[in-house]
Amino acid sequence: VVIWRDGPYRVNQVLPFSAVYSWYPEKLWEFMARYEEKSGVEILAIPHNGNLSNGQMYAETVKGKRMTRDYAERRARWEPLFEVTQAKGDGETHPILSPEDEFADFETWDFGDSFGNPKENGQLQYEYARSTLMNGLRLSDKLGANPFKYGMIGSTDSHVSLSTTREDNWFGKLPNGEPSAERSSAVFVRDSKTGEARVSDWELSAAGLAAVWAKDNTREAIFDALARKEVYATTGSRLTVRIFGGWDFEPDEVERHDFARTGYARGVPMGGDLTNGPDGKAPSFMIRALRDPDNANLDRVQVIKGWLDGNETHERIYDVACSDDRAIVNRRCEREVGSTVNVADASYTNTIGDPLLTAHWVDPDFDPDQRAFYYVRVIEIPKPRWTAYDAKFYGIDLPDDVRMTTQ
Numbered sequence: 001v002v003i004w005r006d007g008p009y010r011v012n013q014v015l016p017f018s019a020v021y022s023w024y025p026e027k028l029w030e031f032m033a034r035y036e037e038k039s040g041v042e043i044l045a046i047p048h049n050g051n052l053s054n055g056q057m058y059a060e061t062v063k064g065k066r067m068t069r070d071y072a073e074r075r076a077r078w079e080p081l082f083e084v085t086q087a088k089g090d091g092e093t094h095p096i097l098s099p100e101d102e103f104a105d106f107e108t109w110d111f112g113d114s115f116g117n118p119k120e121n122g123q124l125q126y127e128y129a130r131s132t133l134m135n136g137l138r139l140s141d142k143l144g145a146n147p148f149k150y151g152m153i154g155s156t157d158s159h160v161s162l163s164t165t166r167e168d169n170w171f172g173k174l175p176n177g178e179p180s181a182e183r184s185s186a187v188f189v190r191d192s193k194t195g196e197a198r199v200s201d202w203e204l205s206a207a208g209l210a211a212v213w214a215k216d217n218t219r220e221a222i223f224d225a226l227a228r229k230e231v232y233a234t235t236g237s238r239l240t241v242r243i244f245g246g247w248d249f250e251p252d253e254v255e256r257h258d259f260a261r262t263g264y265a266r267g268v269p270m271g272g273d274l275t276n277g278p279d280g281k282a283p284s285f286m287i288r289a290l291r292d293p294d295n296a297n298l299d300r301v302q303v304i305k306g307w308l309d310g311n312e313t314h315e316r317i318y319d320v321a322c323s324d325d326r327a328i329v330n331r332r333c334e335r336e337v338g339s340t341v342n343v344a345d346a347s348y349t350n351t352i353g354d355p356l357l358t359a360h361w362v363d364p365d366f367d368p369d370q371r372a373f374y375y376v377r378v379i380e381i382p383k384p385r386w387t388a389y390d391a392k393f394y395g396i397d398l399p400d401d402v403r404m405t406t407q
Helices: 025-039 069-078 121-126 129-143 219-227 251-255 259-266 386-394
Strands: 002-004 043-045 081-086 151-154 187-190 197-200 209-212 231-234 240-246 267-269 284-290 298-309 312-322 356-362 372-380
Touching: 025 043, 025 069, 043 219, 069 129, 081 129, 081 231, 121 129, 129 298, 129 312, 129 372, 209 219, 240 259, 240 372, 251 259, 251 284, 251 356, 259 267, 259 284, 284 298, 284 312, 284 372, 298 356, 312 356
Parallel strands: 081 151, 151 231
Antiparallel strands: 002 043, 151 209, 187 197, 209 231, 240 267, 240 284, 284 356, 298 312, 298 372
16 A cells, blocks of 8 residues: 655556565665655555565565665665554464464464465464564664554455445455355355465455544645554554653643643654653553444553563553453453454344543553553454344344354
């Protein structure tokens, strides 16, 4: 995906690069540099469907050779964002990569690539956002530049001219997958050698959205927000999420009406860098998450931390806000939120969860000598998946292996 900030542009000048990008991204960057120089237009690119790249998208080698600092700097320059979720699977993390993450197996596609070629487990770490961010920390230590310091967005990847991402109103990815009694049983990807079905249409997710904190609703302001990574991804709901990191935020400030003004004045927003911390201080975060008004309540808010210790990377999940007055015990909500889903009726109620969750969180394990990243994950309560709505609307029974709920 290539985005222009302003000025005249011709889309067909970029299209020839799409087929070779996975193998020769530097060719695209060279084109983008020439285009900016000649046109005076700012431009950036967003990698697409890393989870289906069979280890190519975020590899640490370039055409079999070690990555160089020049390559890392150019990648950071032209590709500031990561498409972390969309119709063809979620790309945040994988159960093999994050075995202690109970939410890691969300809409997972790990069968292979888009052409049906099989995948090996060793390729997974070069396809998912969390492991890529951790690999970026390690490469930054070696090269002096981080090629993978990404902001996260979601995408629909819809080819039906409709951006319908809600579970109760999903019109599919392709025209032959638009609503019908048969669409759940169709084959989406076949094995490249045997022709056997690898992915069915029911495994498509209702896709994602890119959320942008821009100063104005203009092309220029939205582009600038994308470039500075003041963005986030959702899996289809229109949640409102805002995060600021700083060194001296107080617990009551996240509840103030002007908390965003405080966040900008004394900290950095999502996509920012926290550096030069005062001695003895750990980073503090102000987090607000508001549910989609036409969707599910919130279960919890989590902070995902990744850090570099020597040459080893680590990850840890902290629940920082739990709905329904649940306590946090050993970094986790003391119990699950529960479920109100009635699959047969494709319904649920917001009698559990909360519409708004806020948190002021200070890293209890901070080490100023370790390079680290943080991002926030907001989890809704369980709700019916689009497959459940199809089953009810068309009066059909779906096989037992078809997922009917989502969280």
